[in-house]
Amino acid sequence: MFDPKDLYELADDAPELPDPVLLYHFDGFVDAGGAGRLALGHLLAELEHRVVATFDVDRLLDYRSRRPIMTFDTDRWVDWESPELAVHVAKDATGTQFLVMSGPEPDREWELFAKAVAELVERLNVSKLVTLHGIPMAVPHTRPLGVTAHASRPELISAQTSVFGRVQVPGSVAALLELRLGAKGHDAVGYAVHVPHYLSQAEYPTAAVAALEAVTRGTGLVFPMESLHDAARRTTTEIEEQIKASAELSTAITGLEQQYDAFAAGAERENLMAETTPMPTGDELAAQFERFLAERDDD
Known part of the structure; x- marks a missing residue:
């Protein structure tokens, strides 16, 4: 034993x-x-x-x-x-x-x-x-x-x-x-x-x-928490810059925001995704962010 x-x-x-x-x-x-x-x-x-x-x-x-x-x-x-x-x-x-x-x-x-x-x-x-x-x-x-x-x-x-x-x-x-x-x-x-x-x-x-x-x-x-908040703000700024440079990313994020807000407002859903708006898959969004992540790694 x-x-x-x-x-x-x-x-x-x-x-x-x-x-x-x-x-x-x-x-x-x-x-x-x-x-x-x-x-x-x-x-x-x-x-x-x-x-x-x-x-x-x-x-x-x-x-x-x-x-x-x-x-x-x-x-x-x-x-x-x-x-x-x-x-x-x-x-x-x-x-x-x-x-x-x-x-x-x-x-x-x-x-x-x-x-x-x-x-x-x-x-x-x-x-x-x-x-x-x-x-x-x-x-x-x-x-x-x-x-x-x-x-x-x-x-x-x-x-x-x-x-x-x-x-x-x-x-x-x-x-x-x-x-x-x-x-x-x-x-x-x-x-x-x-x-x-x-x-x-x-x-x-x-x-x-x-x-x-x-x-x-x-x-x-x-x-x-100060240094962690600072790191969070820097990361958010970098993400926003990447999104502004891509109309496709901006549209995708807007769609997610609409669905999130609909759920938060009390829409009857089984999960965090609304059913009416077509959405890109996680792989599609991730592919768009690969350039962003690669640029961060290079920096």
Whole structure:
């Protein structure tokens, strides 16, 4: 029988925290606009933090599917970027301590990993787990981004009208943690930001802003947001410049705006798409934005 404790190492100086919130996101699953990755990356860049637990990535990852970067210099190998899946402790803008778990999504031993996280949650007295990521939706970037909340208990989230019914989708470790730890009586919440589908493959800081604002509403944690807001404004300006240069893009975005507004006004629809106006597909819009993204990469 495998022992979950073999999957992680807890720091000797791991703190005794007063019911901290644990924010988590794993790279590798759907994360439109990089919403979850950018959000937690922003927190680790802006806030002082230290590692309190690390996981055994040699057991959890398939290096052949996500090969780490190695550096070759002239005639020899000089470095390798070892992936890290870790839990950090940080303080928000008010001094409240919380935890951040991030890194690559495990490729194997999901159930054992969930048990290991459950042990850490109990050891660190975690009061609530919160995950965040982006999902592509047929919505325009010119309107407020929606957020779909889900939780291990309905009482943990505000009443909302969901655009989803009962569906089956490919699983993720983040979702499995919510399921398994919720079954053990732990509170777990997730926020999925609705990212314009034509921007889902780009870094879209506005989605990270929406994700962290949802976390603040749900937990009371307060984060420094100025640099993230600045990045969001710059990205929006670049997008608008690209759209103004293309009549086709302008027409497509106008169509999305009309459909979004019709839905927001209470039109009876089964999803965020109206039924009467022909719309370009996500691939068609994405193709138009490829030049824009390429130009950003070049810059």
